Amino acid sequence: MPENDKQSLSMVTCTAPVNIAVIKYWGKRDEDLILPINSSLSVTLHQDQLKTTTTVACSRNFQQDRIWLNGKGEDISNPRLQSCLQEIRRFSRKRRNTGDSTSDVSGVSHKVHICSVNNFPTAAGLASSASGYAFAIKILFGVENEQLSAVARQGSGSACRSLYGGFVQWKLGEQLDGKDSLAEQVESESYWPELRVLILVVSAEQKSVGSTSGMHTSVETSQLLKYRADVVVPSRMEEMIRVIRERDFPAFGELTMKDSNQFHAICLDTYPPIFYLNNMSHRIISLVHRYNQYYGETRVAYTFDAGPNAVIYTLQDHLPEFVQVVRHFFPLEVSGEEFVKGLPVCSADLSEELKRDINMEPTPKGIRYIISTKAGPGPCVMKDPNHHLLGADGLPKKSVISD
Amino acid sequence: MPENDKQSLSMVTCTAPVNIAVIKYWGKRDEDLILPINSSLSVTLHQDQLKTTTTVACSRNFQQDRIWLNGKGEDISNPRLQSCLQEIRRFSRKRRNTGDSTSDVSGVSHKVHICSVNNFPTAAGLASSASGYAFAIKILFGVENEQLSAVARQGSGSACRSLYGGFVQWKLGEQLDGKDSLAEQVESESYWPELRVLILVVSAEQKSVGSTSGMHTSVETSQLLKYRADVVVPSRMEEMIRVIRERDFPAFGELTMKDSNQFHAICLDTYPPIFYLNNMSHRIISLVHRYNQYYGETRVAYTFDAGPNAVIYTLQDHLPEFVQVVRHFFPLEVSGEEFVKGLPVCSADLSEELKRDINMEPTPKGIRYIISTKAGPGPCVMKDPNHHLLGADGLPKKSVISD
Structure with missing residues (x-):
């Protein structure tokens, strides 16, 4: 010892x-x-x-x-x-x-x-x-x-x-x-250094079903889950490993979003249904798709686990602008609070065209803060x-x- | 002519x-x-x-x-x-x-x-x-x-x-x-006269994707949709016809809820995902499950189409109490407004035990009004x-x- x-x-x-x-x-x-x-x-x-x-x-x-x-x-x-x-x-x-x-x-x-x-x-x-x-x-x-x-x-x-x-x-x-x-x-962790991660912590709501009991109920009741596990995931695993090795962000981002959505679809197909995404999660999803739509490519991807907080994957180059987009559409009520914790993010200006094209009503205080990070080592x-x-x-x- | x-x-x-x-x-x-x-x-x-x-x-x-x-x-x-x-x-x-x-x-x-x-x-x-x-x-x-x-x-x-x-x-x-x-x-329409229908009109929000373009995108992108159509629905159709013919409400209600949930699961598995249910829809779903849980049987069932309003199926006998439950958990801010339109619903008292067991925070003005109706004839x-x-x-x- x-x-x-x-x-x-x-x-x-x-x-x-x-x-x-x-x-x-x-x-x-x-x-x-x-x-x-x-x-x-x-x-x-x-x-x-x-x-x-x-x-x-x-x-x-x-x-x-x-x-x-x-x-x-x-x-x-x-x-x-x-x-x-x-x-x-x-x-x-x-x-x-x-x-x-x-x-x-x-x-x-x-x-x-x-x-x-x-x-x-x-x-x-x-x-x-x-x-x-x-x-x-x-x-x-x-x-x-x-x-x-x-x-x-x-x-x-x-x-x-x-x-x-x-x-x-x-x-x-x-x-x-x-x-x-x-x-x-x-x-x-050094393989794809440009990859960056943001955790968007949304305003707290009531607690949902825990993941242990949730997945148990899904296995018992969701007819779609078996198909996902047997047919969908095996090919997605292969594809995900390939796009990571190729550092292909658009493909990585799209597959990440699709798999997050499918997981939450399975939760909804569970009986009684499980909801982890709330209106704020929906707005973040919408914002990401509109942002990518504006550029005609997948620059930012979301994923959600058993709760309403979003985890965003993006590349270093797109990080400052996207954080500014989040600030704009989810403004803090009290300015001066620390909005971005963790790895520093450069400031960026947003074009009027981008704001107009995204075309969403800002949601004050919808996001409490952001944790900015990246891939890292094991224990x-x-x-x-x-x-x-x-x-x-x-x-x-x-x-x-x-x- | x-x-x-x-x-x-x-x-x-x-x-x-x-x-x-x-x-x-x-x-x-x-x-x-x-x-x-x-x-x-x-x-x-x-x-x-x-x-x-x-x-x-x-x-x-x-x-x-x-x-x-x-x-x-x-x-x-x-x-x-x-x-x-x-x-x-x-x-x-x-x-x-x-x-x-x-x-x-x-x-x-x-x-x-x-x-x-x-x-x-x-x-x-x-x-x-x-x-x-x-x-x-x-x-x-x-x-x-x-x-x-x-x-x-x-x-x-x-x-x-x-x-x-x-x-x-x-x-x-x-x-x-x-x-x-x-x-x-x-x-x-005369086959199951005890069956009653409530439409819970929830507070308006922004409009979602229309059903025509929504289902088009689902067919193009949802991997789960084909499995639903080919494997899940054929057996559900048989079961649904059987339980209607048997006037078996618990089975009818459970299958109705499961199929509504699976439809919305498919919407979520669509890329980009489509959300028709909002936080208020989630609360109604939760309320229905807690109500049924209290009685240990499916007395009330929800279904949702391409929007956040709930349609409730229940039997005549359970209608007054459930409407009172809805009134209690979604109170009108201004009393005296007409909450229930359509077929009259008797008033009912709620036991303290039922309210306690449902254990939800009331959401004032969450539901604008209810339309009370039943099955009817064709054109x-x-x-x-x-x-x-x-x-x-x-x-x-x-x-x-x-x-």
């Missing part, structure tokens, strides 16, 4: 990114193993803007497994978390039994403390922490890379795609035990013990706790 | 109903003949609440074809209208050529004047006039029943279902020329010449004209 062994306390801290799918995961073929009904593909976002920091500690002195998320103690009996822990213990035990001793796995029977914080507000609607646990646990217990996807999946299916940087596919796999249902890097281990979120007593440091 | 022949003026007036599909028509396999990619099924609504009155006149003295809709002169060069007229002339000519003389078809080469008015506001979003033209033209020119669907289809595909009362299917047909793509009555000829909308000069009567 890495350190603190005089107190029989082992501790690892790592950071993990968020990923945004361009070919969506929706539906499990096995709810225990968390195996999907179709392959999916995402872009890992840069941790300078969006990251989860996770410290995992284990000690023979811990009385029970405990977890703190964003400064608040959470119920460890959460089934997701339990199966994540169970999975890791299973792998580690197996390694011990097979006599593999490259890693010290004596901690396996010990209780663990997990502490995880996001550097972005919950309002951004970006789930991610499971990849953080998985990676920290891997380091702590020495799980093999091939087993990492299985551990991360137990936390949240799509989290396995956050185990790598850049462009990552989560392959469907064929085996019943899910051993080949793995995340795999398609291209690294990282923090070497400096000052970064640990847990103290030597195994409890969250004061700076981590919120009320 | 029926009358006025001393002035060589023939005139017929008839009324035609609106229909609301429970298995939706979306997509044409032939855009000239207006042949659908799937069968559809609708309920014809009662003309006491919703009807279109159409007068068609023809005279050798008319210089050109002319049309007035809801009191305003419209462009006769409208391609829909032109092909409707062309179709009728084609059929009539053919009858003359084959020596059929059961009807006087001498007016066929004459110009026609058409005048049509709805007894319901445009805000209700119910298209219908094409069945009115078709029926009046049939009477005037003596078109065969089998050809009537073809004529009505030229005005608007789904209009052919308004040629009959009660429960009407529009069969897909197999022939290339569309001769077997016909409307057919499944059961008459009727008006015998009394006082009902003609056109005068002896072939121009709209003063009472018909609006500014």
